[in-house]
Amino acid sequence: MYGVTDTEAVAAVAAAAQEPNGIGWWAPYKNDITQDYLDFITLESEADRICVWHPLLVTGLLQSPAYAREIISSASVDTSTAEKIDRVVTIRMGRQEVLSRSGKAAAVQALIPEGAFAQKFAGGPSVMREQLTRLRDLSQSPNADIRVVPADVLPHPGLGAGFTILKFPHPWPSVVSVDHRRGGSVLGEQGDLDEYEATFTKITDVALSTDKSRDLITHHLERL
Numbered sequence: 001m002y003g004v005t006d007t008e009a010v011a012a013v014a015a016a017a018q019e020p021n022g023i024g025w026w027a028p029y030k031n032d033i034t035q036d037y038l039d040f041i042t043l044e045s046e047a048d049r050i051c052v053w054h055p056l057l058v059t060g061l062l063q064s065p066a067y068a069r070e071i072i073s074s075a076s077v078d079t080s081t082a083e084k085i086d087r088v089v090t091i092r093m094g095r096q097e098v099l100s101r102s103g104k105a106a107a108v109q110a111l112i113p114e115g116a117f118a119q120k121f122a123g124g125p126s127v128m129r130e131q132l133t134r135l136r137d138l139s140q141s142p143n144a145d146i147r148v149v150p151a152d153v154l155p156h157p158g159l160g161a162g163f164t165i166l167k168f169p170h171p172w173p174s175v176v177s178v179d180h181r182r183g184g185s186v187l188g189e190q191g192d193l194d195e196y197e198a199t200f201t202k203i204t205d206v207a208l209s210t211d212k213s214r215d216l217i218t219h220h221l222e223r224l
Contacts, residue, residue, distance in 0.1 A: 024041075024042065024045060025094050025097065026038065026041050026042075026045075026091060026094060029087055029090065029091050029094075032084060032087045032088060032091065033088070033091060036184055036185070036186075037184070039186060040164075040177050040184050040186065041091070041095060043166050043175060043177070043186065044061075044095060044098060044164070044166060045095075045097075045098055046168060046172075047098065047106050047166040047167060047168055048104065048106050048107065048167060048168060048169050049106060049107045049108075049109075049166075049167035050098070050106050050107070050108045050109070050164060050165070050166060050167070051108075051109045051110075051164070051165040051167075051197075051200050052108065052109070052110050052111070052162075052163075052164040052165070053110075053111040053158050053162055053163060053164075053200060053203055054112075054113075054116075054162035054179070055113055055158055055159055055160070055161075055162060056113065056115070056116060056162075057071060057116050057119075057162075058112055058116050058131060058135065059110055059112070059162070059164075060092050060095065061095060061096060061098075061099070061108065061110070062096075062108075062110055062112075062134065062135060062138060062146070063092060063131065063134075064127075064130045064131045064133075064134045065089060065093060065130075066121075066123055066126070066127045066130050066131070067121075067127055067128070067130065067131040068089050068092045068093065069085065069089050070121045070122065070123060070127055072085055072088050072089055072092070073085055075181075099138075099141070099143065099144065105143050106143065107143045107144075107145075108143065108144050108145065109145040109146075109147070109204075110144070110145070110146050110147070111147050111148075111149055111158070111200070111203050111204060111207050112135070112146065112147070112148050112149065112213075113148075113149050113151070114148050114149060114150050114151040114216065114220075115151050117132065117217075117220045125224045128220075128224060129221065129224045132217055132218075132220055132221040132224070133221060135217050136214060136217050136218055136221060139210065139213065139214045139217065140214075145210055146210065146213055146214075146217075147204065147207040147208055147209070147210060147213045148207060148208050148212075148213040148216050148217065149203060149206060149207045149208075150206075150207075150208060150216075153206045154206075156202055156203055156206050157198075157199045157202050157203065158199060158200075158202070158203040161178050161179050161180070162178075162179040163176055163177060163178045163179060163196055163199075163200075164176065164177045164179075164184070165193070165196055165197060165200060173188065173193075174193055175187065175188045175193070176192055176193055176196040176197075178196075
């Protein structure tokens with residue numbers, strides 16, 4: 001079956017082929033987002049390991065509701081209504097179910113720039129306070145590895161676009177999604193994956209350990 005030879009892999013491919021397309025919690029919102037973003041959400045929902053980096057922000061998968069609303073509202077260049085923004089925030093919060101789904105929660109390794117903690121918001125300090133509290137709490141989850149890249153590190157390969165590496169159960173190959181305004185471009189070639197995995201490793205090398213990252217998050221939280 002398409003080059004997949006072992007019995008377990010054939011069974012997995014056959015089972016997936018029987019599943020209806022477009023079914024998921026996101027189905028009612030598919031008209032509110034681009035096809036690129038919809039494709040990414042579908043892939044993300046099936047991943048069992050997620051490695052994510054954004055050079056400026058706390059990644060969407062870890063955002064608190066108020067933080068997400070501020071980011072989404074400020075990023076809009078059209079005349080989006082409050083209702084549409086509400087729906088996009090709901091979509092972003094819905095994506096987070098992958099971290100807590102029963103029996104098969106995805107493992108996430110998230111790298112966050114310390115500079116993101118200095119962001120100011122129209123909603124005041126409470127927005128960042130809620131976000132830092134969420135990060136601190138999530139960092140204690142067994143399936144979450146949250147590390148902070150200190151503001152004083154030397155330049156590194158992660159200063160370009162944010163990206164997410166999605167890894168799936170056997171036999172499905174990993175992919176990488178590179179961020180852009182309309183959702184992200186999914187790359188599946190092995191050369192692309194190797195490049196972004198190497199980049200993620202180099203960013204991880206300059207990030208703090210999980211425990212020291214939690215301490216730094218707590219330090220910023222106590223300053224608010």
